[in-house]
Amino acid sequence: MARRIRYTGQPVLELSEVAAWLRLRNADRDKDLLEKTLIPGVIGMCESRTGAAIAEAEYQELWPEYFASGHALDVGQATDVVSVSRVSGGTVIDSASYWLEQGQRESSLFFEGGRPGGILRINYRAGIDLAAYPSVKTWLLMGIATLYDQRESIVIGQPVAELPAQFLETMLAEVTVPPRF
Incomplete structure (x- = not known):
């Protein structure tokens, strides 16, 4: 099992890209939340789900x-x-x-x-080249939007409907490492 030593590259997503996706007028207000919590959290989720390095x-x-x-x-x-x-x-x-x-x-x-x-x-x-895999970038942005809108781990009083798993999984299929035994 590989161990990450350190992140080395440029950010995978720029704050301006995320702000545009979220339609934020004032991204500076939520800059710390986005850059220090949501963006790294979603990148970690994607890396865990795919077995691929998303951030260099x-x-x-x-x-x-x-x-x-x-x-x-x-x-x-x-x-x-x-x-x-x-x-x-x-x-x-x-x-x-x-x-x-x-x-x-x-x-x-x-x-x-x-x-x-x-x-x-x-x-x-x-580390992935997101220009070569635009669906992965879309998945990251969708994940950030979901976490931004629903920052709590429990939803009370409203039904929750996830996008079909087949739709979400196909966005990452090209980079998902096959299971090994």
Whole structure:
């Protein structure tokens, strides 16, 4: 299982985009709520639901010895490998001996001449290009709008009707990492 080390890239959504979607006249009034709570919360929801990195970040994962060359990285939308090293002894593997193949949903790490022995520590960057997946951006904006309008976790006195799951799920289908066993 990969662990996020830190977010590294530009914001996925700009306050102006969110304000336009919400039809806010004065976005500065809710700036902290949007930038510090709702936008990161919805990005986290999307990352959890899809298994893909939505906001650019650096990740680290450990590969046991039985993961062969060509095994997929845990987080979808991986863009480049920062480093590969052996856990025992900390030997850094030469970057000329491995490469990353990016697929639509997941990326796989290959090694020239076979995978090095031992447990490997792999650091990599991942993050989605929302221009390539506009439905994901729409899903994020819809999620922010929902949380903005309904900030409580309990709804009292009114019926709640969610959009059909098939509609919402198809918006993320292109980047959802397939289940692994």
